[in-house]
Amino acid sequence: MRADRHDGTRLTRQTLVMALGLIACLFAAELSAFSAIAQAVRATQPIYETRTDHDPNGTGKFYMGREIAQVMGAGGITWLNRPQREDEEKPALVIAALNLKGGETVADIGAGSGFYTFKIAPKVGPSGKVLAVDIQDEMVAALRRGAADRNAMNVEVTKGSERDPHLPANSVDLVLMVDVYHELSFPYEMMTAIRNALKPGGRMVFVEYRKEDPAVAIKEVHKMAVDQLKKEMGAVRLTYIRTVETLPLQHIVIFEKRD
Numbered sequence: 001m002r003a004d005r006h007d008g009t010r011l012t013r014q015t016l017v018m019a020l021g022l023i024a025c026l027f028a029a030e031l032s033a034f035s036a037i038a039q040a041v042r043a044t045q046p047i048y049e050t051r052t053d054h055d056p057n058g059t060g061k062f063y064m065g066r067e068i069a070q071v072m073g074a075g076g077i078t079w080l081n082r083p084q085r086e087d088e089e090k091p092a093l094v095i096a097a098l099n100l101k102g103g104e105t106v107a108d109i110g111a112g113s114g115f116y117t118f119k120i121a122p123k124v125g126p127s128g129k130v131l132a133v134d135i136q137d138e139m140v141a142a143l144r145r146g147a148a149d150r151n152a153m154n155v156e157v158t159k160g161s162e163r164d165p166h167l168p169a170n171s172v173d174l175v176l177m178v179d180v181y182h183e184l185s186f187p188y189e190m191m192t193a194i195r196n197a198l199k200p201g202g203r204m205v206f207v208e209y210r211k212e213d214p215a216v217a218i219k220e221v222h223k224m225a226v227d228q229l230k231k232e233m234g235a236v237r238l239t240y241i242r243t244v245e246t247l248p249l250q251h252i253v254i255f256e257k258r259d
Ligand SMILES: C[S@@+](CC[C@H](N)C(=O)[O-])C[C@H]1O[C@@H](n2cnc3c(N)ncnc32)[C@H](O)[C@@H]1O
Pocket: 071, 072, 080, 109, 110, 111, 112, 113, 114, 115, 116, 133, 134, 135, 136, 139, 160, 161, 162, 163, 164, 165, 177, 178, 179, 180, 183, 184, 185, 190
C-alpha cells in the first residue's frame, strides 16, 4: 500500500516534470519565432530617415530619432590643435578614465590630427599600439606626419571608410571616439564593424559634449545625450558600463562587448 502510494507520487512528479519541460520547450520555440519575426521586420525597415525640416548644422539624415551632424572638414585642424583645448577639455582626465595599464591595443577612431592618439601612445607603451583611423586624407596625412615627428613607433595610421574603420576582427582592447560619433554618416554600420573589431570584454569609450546641458555652448547636432547613446549601442549589443562626469563640458560614456 505504501509502495503503491510512493509509485503514485513518483508518477505524478514525473508527469509534472514532463509537463513543465514541454511548456519550457514551447515557450523557447515561441520566443525564437518571435525574435526571428522581429529580426525580419527590422530587416525590411530602413535604418535611416531623411527629413527636409532639420537643423541647418545637420545632414537631414536621422538615426533612431537623432539628426546626424555634418563631418568636420580638414579646415578644423587648427581648432582641434588650439592651445586652449588643454584647459577647456582636460584631456588628462579623459586618459585617466581609460585606465590603461600598458600593452593594450587602442583604436582612436576619427583621430583627426591626433590630439588624443599621441597622448595615448606613451600610455600603452612599446608592447601596445594605437590604431589611428580617419576618413579624410588631410587627417591621415597629419596623423602620419605626427607619428614621424614624434618617432611614435606604436602608432599605426589607417584610412577608414564611412561604414568601416578597417580593423581586424577581435583585435582591439579599447575603442575611443572623441567628438566623432555624432557625425558618423553610417553609425549602425560603423558600430557593427567596431563591435566586430573589439575583443570580448573590450571597451567602447565615447567623449561627447553634454546634450543634456543647455549651458554647453556647442551646436545642438554636435552634442550627444547619454540616453541616446545607450539606445544606439543597444542596437549593436554593446553593454552600458558607466558615465564619467569629470570633464567641464563633455561626458565620457563607457560600453563593453559582453558577448
Ligand atoms: C571633430 S573631429 C575630432 C578629431 C579627434 N577625435 C579629436 O578629438 O581631436 C571628427 C573626426 O572624425 C572623422 N570621421 C568622421 N566620420 C568618420 C568615420 N566614419 N570613420 C573615421 N573617422 C571619421 C572626421 O574626419 C574628423 O577628423
